[in-house]
Amino acid sequence: MKRLFAVTIFTLALPLVAQADxxxxxxxDFYDAFRQLDVDLPTPNVYRSASGAPGPLYWQQRVDxxxxxxxxxxxxxxTASETVRYTNxxxxxxxxxxxxxxxxxxxRDSLENKTRTATDPTAILDKKNRDVITFGELAREQASxxxxxxxxxxxxxxxxxxxxxHTIVDTMMRIDLPEPLxxxxxxxxxxxxxxxxxxxxxxxxxxGFEHFPETDSYIYxxxxxxxxxxxxxxxxxxxxxxxxxxxxxxxxxxxxKVAITxxxxxxxxxxxxxxxxxxxxxxxxxxxxxxARRADRPLFIVTPEEAAENEKEASVGTxxxxxxxxxxxxxxxxxxxxxxxxxxxxxxxxxxxxEVLAMSFYPNEAEPIWxxxxxxxxxxxxxxxxRFSFPYPYPTAQSVNTWKSGGMEYPMxxxxxxxxEPFEQNDDDPIDxxxxxxxxxxxxxxLIGVIIHEIGHVYFPMxxxxxxxxxxxxxxGINSFLEYLAEVEWEDDxxxxxxxxxxxxxxxxxxxxxxxxPIMTNSESIPQFFxxxxxxxxxxxxVLRETVMGRELFDFAFKEYSTRWKFRRPTPADLFRxxxxxxxxxxxxxxxxxxxxxxxxxxxxxxxxxxxxxxxxPDTEFPLQRDEDALLHPETLTQQRNREEGRTTRVERMPELxxxxxxxxxxxPSNEDRNSFSxxxxxxxxxxxxxxxxxxxxxxxxxxxxxxxxxxxxxxxxLSITNADGSKELMMVPAEIWRRNHRQVxxxxxxxxxxxAIELDPRHETADTDFSNNHFPRRIAQSRIDLYKAEEDDRDxxxxxxxxxxxxxxxxxxxxHEVPLEPAQREQ
Numbered sequence: 001m002k003r004l005f006a007v008t009i010f011t012l013a014l015p016l017v018a019q020a021d022x023x024x025x026x027x028x029d030f031y032d033a034f035r036q037l038d039v040d041l042p043t044p045n046v047y048r049s050a051s052g053a054p055g056p057l058y059w060q061q062r063v064d065x066x067x068x069x070x071x072x073x074x075x076x077x078x079t080a081s082e083t084v085r086y087t088n089x090x091x092x093x094x095x096x097x098x099x100x101x102x103x104x105x106x107x108r109d110s111l112e113n114k115t116r117t118a119t120d121p122t123a124i125l126d127k128k129n130r131d132v133i134t135f136g137e138l139a140r141e142q143a144s145x146x147x148x149x150x151x152x153x154x155x156x157x158x159x160x161x162x163x164x165x166h167t168i169v170d171t172m173m174r175i176d177l178p179e180p181l182x183x184x185x186x187x188x189x190x191x192x193x194x195x196x197x198x199x200x201x202x203x204x205x206x207x208g209f210e211h212f213p214e215t216d217s218y219i220y221x222x223x224x225x226x227x228x229x230x231x232x233x234x235x236x237x238x239x240x241x242x243x244x245x246x247x248x249x250x251x252x253x254x255x256x257k258v259a260i261t262x263x264x265x266x267x268x269x270x271x272x273x274x275x276x277x278x279x280x281x282x283x284x285x286x287x288x289x290x291x292a293r294r295a296d297r298p299l300f301i302v303t304p305e306e307a308a309e310n311e312k313e314a315s316v317g318t319x320x321x322x323x324x325x326x327x328x329x330x331x332x333x334x335x336x337x338x339x340x341x342x343x344x345x346x347x348x349x350x351x352x353x354x355e356v357l358a359m360s361f362y363p364n365e366a367e368p369i370w371x372x373x374x375x376x377x378x379x380x381x382x383x384x385x386x387r388f389s390f391p392y393p394y395p396t397a398q399s400v401n402t403w404k405s406g407g408m409e410y411p412m413x414x415x416x417x418x419x420x421e422p423f424e425q426n427d428d429d430p431i432d433x434x435x436x437x438x439x440x441x442x443x444x445x446x447l448i449g450v451i452i453h454e455i456g457h458v459y460f461p462m463x464x465x466x467x468x469x470x471x472x473x474x475x476x477g478i479n480s481f482l483e484y485l486a487e488v489e490w491e492d493d494x495x496x497x498x499x500x501x502x503x504x505x506x507x508x509x510x511x512x513x514x515x516x517x518p519i520m521t522n523s524e525s526i527p528q529f530f531x532x533x534x535x536x537x538x539x540x541x542x543v544l545r546e547t548v549m550g551r552e553l554f555d556f557a558f559k560e561y562s563t564r565w566k567f568r569r570p571t572p573a574d575l576f577r578x579x580x581x582x583x584x585x586x587x588x589x590x591x592x593x594x595x596x597x598x599x600x601x602x603x604x605x606x607x608x609x610x611x612x613x614x615x616x617x618p619d620t621e622f623p624l625q626r627d628e629d630a631l632l633h634p635e636t637l638t639q640q641r642n643r644e645e646g647r648t649t650r651v652e653r654m655p656e657l658x659x660x661x662x663x664x665x666x667x668x669p670s671n672e673d674r675n676s677f678s679x680x681x682x683x684x685x686x687x688x689x690x691x692x693x694x695x696x697x698x699x700x701x702x703x704x705x706x707x708x709x710x711x712x713x714x715x716x717x718x719l720s721i722t723n724a725d726g727s728k729e730l731m732m733v734p735a736e737i738w739r740r741n742h743r744q745v746x747x748x749x750x751x752x753x754x755x756x757a758i759e760l761d762p763r764h765e766t767a768d769t770d771f772s773n774n775h776f777p778r779r780i781a782q783s784r785i786d787l788y789k790a791e792e793d794d795r796d797x798x799x800x801x802x803x804x805x806x807x808x809x810x811x812x813x814x815x816x817h818e819v820p821l822e823p824a825q826r827e828q
Contacts (some may be wrong), residue, residue, distance in 0.1 A: 009231075032743035033714050037588035040596075041573040041787075042152075047234040060089040063229045063254040069212065072263040072333060073222060073314070075452030076209055079194045081154075082226055085254075086187045090232060094181040097760060098232075098240045099173040100251075102224035103195045105243050106203060107150035107459045111170045112244040117317050136204055143202040153228070154192030164189060173242040191227050200403045207415070209402045212338070214367070217311045219339075219363065221402045223332035223417045224249075231467070235571055241469050247523030248468040248475075251329040253582050259322050262335045265315040267302055268335035269400050271412045271634055272325025280319050293341035293357060298375040302341040304364050311337045325394075325411060327464055334400045334411035344370060346379045350391035356382060362401035365464050366419045369439045369447060374399045374416075377451035380591065384486040385459050386553065389562035393463050399451050403507075407450040409457030416454055418447035452481045452490075464562055465569045470728075472523040474572060477537025480497070484538055497535070502768045506538040507531065511600035511711075514771050517596045520572065539767050540594040547765045548735065551579055557582035589735060592714045602711030602765050604773035606744075608758060611702040613695040616677055619667030626667040679793040703749040705758065705776075707737075711769060714738040720762040724754040730762075 022742060044050035046057040101714055105112050121132045156164045158178055165176040170391055181187050197220060200208030231239045231250040239250040268280075277286055290300045298587040302310075312335065326333055343359040348361050360374035378399050382392045398413045405417040420439040459480070461468055461475035468475050484503060487494040497506040510516065510531040517526055519536055526532045545554040561575055576591050590739035593599055651657045681689065694700075700759035707717065717733035721826055737745050760774040768774065 034589045034698045034739045053412045059089045061252045061254045067258045076197045081192045085188045098230040100228045103152045104171045105745040139202040145367045147196045159188045219336040221334040250469045256325040261320045264317040264319045265337045266335045267339040268321040271331045272323040275322040298342040298344045300313045307340045328411035348391045360399045366401045381452045381455040407454040409454045414454035418501045429804045472533040480534045482536040482540040553583040599712035604770045605776045607706040618673035620669040701751045705747045720759040722757040
C-alpha cells in the first residue's frame with residue numbers, strides 16, 4: 001500500500017492557435033474508434049430521415065400476381081403462367097422492368113456454375129497442398145447433366161396480348177415496356193414458363209424434390225419457382241445483382257392468387273390461406289380443421305395412418321388447390337401424398353390478425369419427433385418474436401418437413417429438415433437399450449432450432465423487408481439473435497450453439513481468425529459465411545442488449561425499428577440510426593467496431609495499484625512509512641543467518657557506540673517536519689482542507705487499474721470486485737472510457753473498502769477472447785490433462801508388428817535388410 005497526497009489538478013489555458021493545432025493533429029498511431037458514423041452513412045433525405053424512420057416521401061413499388069401452375073409428377077416438371085400487375089410508386093419514369101429468374105442458377109452455363117471454385121482442402125482434411133472433390137460436388141455435376149435445369153420462358157405478352165421484347169441475363173430478365181411507365185401508373189403483362197424440378201439431395205438447392213425409394217413416393221417443396229419482379233429502390237434503383245447462391249432475395253410486396261394443380265391424392269401446403277377446402281378436403285378433414293382452429297394443442301387433419309395408406313398407390317387424377325396471400329413479398333408451396341398434417345390456433349392481441357393457424361406437414365419418416373415438437377415450436381416462435389417486434393402479421397404459419405437438416409423461409413411457410421435417424425449411442429445420449437423409433441439429442445434440438453429460425457424469418461425479412469441480396473446479416477443476423485432469445489425461453493440450457501457454451505464464447509475462434517471480413521460486406525464475398533452473417537451479428541446484438549444498452553433501452557429501440565419498418569425496406573443506416581434515436585445512446589463506436597471492422601475484444605488487467613490518501617501529518621505518516629518500508633525491504637538473509645549463528649553486532653557488544661541516530665531512525669518526525677505540515681494546512685483552501693479531512697477520517701482507498709485493449713474493439717468493462725471483508729460487488733465501466741485512447745486506459749477508483757481481487761468480465765458478456773489475463777492478482781488456471789503414450793514407443797511397437805509379419809511370411813532376409821511388404825500386408 002502506498003500513501004498519496006491529495007492534489008489539485010489545474011487546467012492550463014492554451015493559446016487559441018495551440019488549441020487549433022491540437023485539434024488538427026493526427027500524428028503517430030492515433031485512431032478515433034469513436035468517430036461519428038454519420039460521416040460514413042448515406043445522407044438523410046425525404047425518403048429516409050436522419051432519425052432512421054421512413055421519410056415523408058418514402059415509397060416502394062407494388063406487384064400483384066395471378067398464377068396457375070401444374071405439377072407433372074411423372075416428369076417432375078412444372079408448367080405455369082402468370083399475370084402480373086406492376087404499380088410504379090417511385091418518382092421515376094421506367095422504360096423497362098427487371099425480372100428474377102432464380103431457377104436459371106441451376107443451368108450448366110450459369111454465372112454460379114462458371115465461377116464455382118474447388119473446395120478448400122483444409123475444410124475437410126485440415127491439410128493444405130492437396131486437392132479434394134466432395135460427393136456433393138460430383139453429384140451436382142451429374143444431376144445437371146441428367147436434366148436441362150433452368151427456366152424455359154414461353155410467351156411474354158402485354159395486357160393486349162402483344163409480344164414484349166425481353167432479354168435474359170443469367171438469373172435476370174429485362175422486359176422492355178411498350179411505353180414508359182410514369183410515376184403512379186400501372187402496367188400488366190403475362191409470362192408462360194416451365195422448368196424441371198431439381199433433385200434436391202443431389203443439387204443442394206433451397207427447393208426441389210425428395211424421392212423415397214421404398215414407396216416410390218415424393219415430397220415436392222417448390223420455391224423461387226416463378227418469374228418475380230426485382231426490387232426497384234430509392235437507394236440503388238434496380239436491384240438486379242445476379243443470384244449466385246448466397247445473397248438471397250430483394251422483393252416487392254403484393255397480393256397473390258395461386259391455383260396449384262397436383263395429383264388428386266396430394267396434400268398441399270402453401271403461402272396464404274386455402275380458398276377451396278370443399279373441393280380438395282374430405283368432410284372429415286374439414287371438420288378436423290375447424291376443430292384445430294379452436295385447439296391449444298396440435299390436432300391431426302391428416303393422421304399418420306391415413307398418410308401411410310395414401311402413399312401406397314399413386315392416383316391418376318388431379319385436383320386444383322387455390323390459395324390467396326395478401327401483402328406478401330413471395331410465394332412458396334409443398335405437395336406430397338406422404339403428408340401428415342396437424343394444426344392448432346395461436347391467439348394474439350392484434351385487431352387485424354387476432355388468430356393464426358399454426359400447421360405442420362411431414363411424412364411418417366419424420367415421426368415421432370415432428371408431431372411432438374414442430375407445431376409447438378411454430379407457436380413458441382410467434383409468442384417470443386411478437387414480444388420483441390410486432391404481432392405475427394399473417395393468418396397462417398406453417399412448418400414443412402423437407403430434405404436433411406437445413407431450413408428455408410418464405411411468407412407463411414417454411415421448409416425444415418431433421419428426422420429421426422438410426423440411433424447411435426454416444427456420450428450425449430446415455431440411453432440404455434433405446435427403442436427403435438427414437439431420435440438423438442442433436443435431432444431434437446436441431447429440429448426445434450431450425451423451426452424457430454425459419455418461422456422467425458416471416459418477421460425478418462418477410463415483413464421487415466431488408467435487402468438480402470446486399471446485406472445477408474440484416475435478416476440472418478437479426479433473426480439468429482431473436483432465435484437465440486426464443487431458444488433460451490424454450491428451456492434452460494438449450495444447446496443453441498454447442499452444449500454448455502454461450503454464443504459469446506462460441507464466437508471467439510471466429511473473432512480471432514485471420515480469414516474474415518467485416519459484417520458490412522456484400523453477401524457473395526464473405527468467407528466463413530455462417531459465422532460472419534449469422535453468429536457474429538447475434539453475438540453483437542446480445543452484447544448490445546445485455547451489456548451496452550441494457551434490456552429496457554434496447555428492447556424499446558428494437559421494437560421501434562421493427563414497427564417503423566414493418567412492410568417497408570430498411571437499410572443498415574436505418575437500423576443504426578433508429579437504435580440511437582429511440583434510446584438516446586451514442587452507438588456509433590459499437591456499429592463501427594462490430595460491423596465495419598474485424599477487431600475483436602481482448603482486454604487485460606495489466607496492473608492494479610492501491611493507495612490511501614496521505615494526511616501529511618508527520619506524527620501519523622512517518623510510523624506508517626516505517627511499516628511500509630519494512631514490508632518493502634525485509635531484513636537481509638545475511639542478517640538472519642548471522643543471528644541464527646549467535647553472532648552479535650559491535651554496537652550490541654559496545655553500548656557506548658549507540659547514539660541519537662540509533663535511537664531515532666529516519667522515520668522519526670522532527671519539529672521542522674511538524675512546522676512544514678502546519679504551513680501546508682494554512683495554504684489550503686477551506687474546501688481542500690475539508691476534502692483532506694474526510695479522506696483521512698473515512699479512510700478512502702484509491703486504486704489505479706490499468707487496462708490494455710490488444711484486440712482493438714472498444715468494449716464496456718464489467719468488473720467483479722472482491723473486498724477485504726469477503727463481500728463482492730459488480731461494477732460496469734461504459735465503453736466510452738476508451739474514447740481518447742482505444743488501446744490502453746487507467747481507471748481511477750476511490751472506495752470505502754479495501755479490495756483484495758478484481759476480475760474482468762466474470763459473466764462472459766463481452767465476447768472477450770482471452771480470460772487468462774482478466775484477473776488481478778493473476779489466477780492459476782486449473783484443468784485436466786490426458787496421458788499419452790510416447791511417440792517413440794508407438795514407433796517401436798509398429799516396427800515390432802511389421803517384423804513379426806515379415807518373419808511369419810519368411811521374408812526377413814538373412815542379412816537383416818527389410819523386405820518390402822505386399823499391398824495387402826501394408827493395409828493390414
